[in-house]
Structures are given as C-alpha cells and as structure tokens.
Amino acid sequence: GENVEQHPSTLSVQEGDSAVIKCTYSDSASNYFPWYKQELGKGPQLIIDIRSNVGEKKDQRIAVTLNKTAKHFSLHITETQPEDSAVYFCAASYYNDMRFGAGTRLTVKP
Amino acid sequence: DSGVTQTPKHLITATGQRVTLRCSPRSGDLSVYWYQQSLDQGLQFLIQYYNGEERAKGNILERFSAQQFPDLHSELNLSSLELGDSALYFCASSEGQGSSYSPLHFGNGTRLTVT
Numbered sequence: 001g002e003n004v005e006q007h008p009s010t011l012s013v014q015e016g017d018s019a020v021i022k023c024t025y026s027d028s029a030s031n032y033f034p035w036y037k038q039e040l041g042k043g044p045q046l047i048i049d050i051r052s053n054v055g056e057k058k059d060q061r062i063a064v065t066l067n068k069t070a071k072h073f074s075l076h077i078t079e080t081q082p083e084d085s086a087v088y089f090c091a092a093s094y095y096n097d098m099r100f101g102a103g104t105r106l107t108v109k110p
Numbered sequence: 111d112s113g114v115t116q117t118p119k120h121l122i123t124a125t126g127q128r129v130t131l132r133c134s135p136r137s138g139d140l141s142v143y144w145y146q147q148s149l150d151q152g153l154q155f156l157i158q159y160y161n162g163e164e165r166a167k168g169n170i171l172e173r174f175s176a177q178q179f180p181d182l183h184s185e186l187n188l189s190s191l192e193l194g195d196s197a198l199y200f201c202a203s204s205e206g207q208g209s210s211y212s213p214l215h216f217g218n219g220t221r222l223t224v225t
Binding site: 030031034036041042043044045046049051054097098099100101102103 | 112114115141151152155164200202211213214215216217218219
C-alpha cells in the first residue's frame, strides 16, 4: 500500500519568512495530492491540491510542487503570518485509498 | 464550514463500555470515511463507505464497526472500550466512489475520552 513520509515534524519561522514542507510517497499509481491545514480543535481543512499531470500550482501565498519521477511533493508558504500556525498534512491518493503524512506543526513567531 | 456534521463533540465514558459516533456528510457526497487521531498523532484511516456499502478498510479493530444508512449518514460503533481508544475521531466525506480527484471534507471530530 501507499506510504507517505512528511518532513519536518515541526517547523518554526519568523513572521514574513517562507516555510517549506516536504512529502514523499511510495506508490507510483498515486495521482492526487491534497494538503490540509488543521487548527486547534478543528478538523483538517483542504488548502490546496494538485493532480499528477500538473507540476506546480499556486494560490496566493501557497504553492505546491510535484516531482512524479522522484515521487515527492512540497508545500510552500510565503510571507508567513501568525494565523498560518497550525498542523499541516500532506496526502497521496489513488481512487479509494488516500494516505496521509504524519503532519508538520508550523509555528509562525510574530 | 465543511458541511460535514459530527455528533457528539465530546464523549466521556468508562472502559468496557460501548459508544456510537454519528456523521452527516456534505449534501450530495456519497462517500464517508472514518479516521482516528490520537494525541499528537497523524490520521489513521479506519473505514470507508460508498452509498451504503463498505468500500475500503484500514486499521480498524474488530471491536469497532461502522455502517452507512440509506440517508447517507454514518455511524461508528466502538465497543469494549479501552483507555487506548481515547482519541479524536473524524468523519470525512467526498463526492465519488473513490478519492481519485475528490478531496475529503472533514468534520470537526468527536473527542472520545475513556476513563
């Protein structure tokens, strides 16, 4: 089955700096890669996703890149703000099977 | 608001007891997923239903069971509870049978505490 590894487990940045979270997956059949943000006391919320036929996608301060050959994908957050502080999960999916990374706790210091 | 409703928000019970967690998916979504999140842990997939039928099974204990009803709401039943079952239980829903390009939409979870 699919195995998703996520790094780092914790990340602390200064407000205004960029943050990068990296994930690798094992199953080359995976074709959909969403990213979720989980704030305290809430369920994970989809923030951006990318399909396997796309190399990069951007939405305002958030971007995701995908390298299918290397089987890794990354989340980039620019101009970080305190409200970006949360746990971020990457996931890799193929039809019925969506597997999540272990999560990255991002802290943005004002 | 994701549109996925989970009840109750909190549940405190004793070891050996049985509880039922309820989930109403987003309007129009046919698939329901259950995940377990222990303290500071990731999301462990338990089970998926599509339009009333079981479609995929993850690391779900035999003491746990689930079902999806004709109105598409789902229930997760946890029995013979142990201290280690204390966790956040999330329900998620998606449009289609699979999660090919369909994101999951999560509820805010049920926090289960077993004492």
